[in-house]
Each structure stands twice: as structure tokens, then as C-alpha cells.
Amino acid sequence: MKKRLLALCLSLFFIFSLTSCGSDLNKQKEIYGQNRLEVKENMQKLGLAINSMKDEDLLTIKDKFDEQAKEAKTDVDKENATLYSSLMKSYSEVNNELGDFEGFGDFSVTKAGKTVTFTLNEKFDKRNADFVFVYTIIGDSMKLTGMNVNPIYTKGEIFKKAGLNVITGMLTVFCVLILISLIIYAFNIFPYLEEKKKAKVNLEELISAEDKEADLDLSSDLELVAVITAAICAAGEMTTDDFVVRHIKRR
Numbered sequence: 001m002k003k004r005l006l007a008l009c010l011s012l013f014f015i016f017s018l019t020s021c022g023s024d025l026n027k028q029k030e031i032y033g034q035n036r037l038e039v040k041e042n043m044q045k046l047g048l049a050i051n052s053m054k055d056e057d058l059l060t061i062k063d064k065f066d067e068q069a070k071e072a073k074t075d076v077d078k079e080n081a082t083l084y085s086s087l088m089k090s091y092s093e094v095n096n097e098l099g100d101f102e103g104f105g106d107f108s109v110t111k112a113g114k115t116v117t118f119t120l121n122e123k124f125d126k127r128n129a130d131f132v133f134v135y136t137i138i139g140d141s142m143k144l145t146g147m148n149v150n151p152i153y154t155k156g157e158i159f160k161k162a163g164l165n166v167i168t169g170m171l172t173v174f175c176v177l178i179l180i181s182l183i184i185y186a187f188n189i190f191p192y193l194e195e196k197k198k199a200k201v202n203l204e205e206l207i208s209a210e211d212k213e214a215d216l217d218l219s220s221d222l223e224l225v226a227v228i229t230a231a232i233c234a235a236g237e238m239t240t241d242d243f244v245v246r247h248i249k250r251r
Helices: 002-027 036-051 055-071 075-098 155-214 222-236
Strands: 101-112 115-124 129-138 141-151
Touching: 002 101, 036 075, 036 101, 036 115, 036 129, 055 075, 075 141
Parallel strands: none
Antiparallel strands: 101 115, 115 129, 129 141
């Protein structure tokens, strides 16, 4: 019992310590060399500029950043161009889903391991979203490694998407299993078809052999030749001098 209470106390201690760490970041002026308010202002300025653009403008700017990334002479310039390109793409993909921009909401800072996330809430007429800056801690400073926008969905929408994903996954698994079953069943059919083919070949060989036997020359059977000659003569009113039996074929 004492061990369980000790484990519970330690768990609560870690939970409250993590909560206090997050709340301290939201109150700090400097966060790993970055001014918290300056980051917020930069995010607001960038958000205002992007939300005033149309989808076509966002894609045009994205293409320009892609060209800059290809022509960049330093890794820093290439990384920055790639970050802005991905940000423009992220906004263009959800722009119609969000609607018209109405203003900014809450601003928060969270830390998880070596990652610090700045989140600025954006309000739209259709659906709100979170504008996110992601920094990676490097020593006593941090580096911007990600920028994106995340639409905020209701729990019902989240469960609906999760359900659709589960159904899609299950259907995919069942289709694969059915395909595998058909392939395994086909392996059982192949020997049957092979045996049937062999039986057909044997039957054809047997018929061919019988035909060869039927084609044997029966002209050496003198009695049979005499009977056939007499029958022909009687039917055609011919004499035996009119024809000669050279070959008899049995059918």
C-alpha cells in the first residue's frame, strides 16, 4: 500500500512539474535566446500577410520559394526557403476550409523534449486554426525548424475521421486477404488443369493409334477382296476386268 501511495505521489509531482514548466515559458521574456513577444509579433505579421492572399497567390509564392531553395548557395538559405514554401502550401490546402480571416486569439508556448512550440490561434468565419512555429533547441539557443497551420476540428469530426480511417484500413486488409485466398486457391486448380491436359493428350494419342490400326492394308485378305469385288460388280453392272482392288480401308 505504501509503495502505491509513493508511486501516485511521484506521478502527481511529475505532472505538476511539467505543468509549471509550460506555464513558466508563457511568462518568460526570453526563451532560449528568442524574445517571446517578438516571436508573437512576427507570427501575427506573417499571419496577416498570408491570410490576405488568395490560393493562386499562395501557390505562386510557394513556387518562388521552391526556386530559391534550388538556387540557394548556403544550407541556411535553402532551409529558410523550404520552410516558407511548406508554409504557403499548408495555407493553400486549408484556405477554403477556413474561410475569411477575422482576427487572432490566444498565444501559448509549450516545450516537449528538445522542441519548443509557439502557437497562435487564428479566427476565421468557417473554422478556427492554430498558426504554429516549431523550434528545435540547440544548446542554449533554438532554431526554427517548422511552420504550419492546423485547422481546429470538433471531437465529432475527429471521431468521424478516425472511424473512416478504421473502416478504410479494415476494407484494405479484407481485400488483401481475399486476394491471397484466391491466389492460394489458384494453386490447387493448376494441378487439376495439368492432369486434364495430360488426359486429353493421352486420349488423342489413343485415337491416333486406333486410326493407324484402321488404316492397315486389308487387300491381302483374298476372301474379303472377292466379296467386295462381287458386290461392286453386282451394284454397278461391271465386270471384274473393269477395275482392280489395290487397297481396302476399314472405317
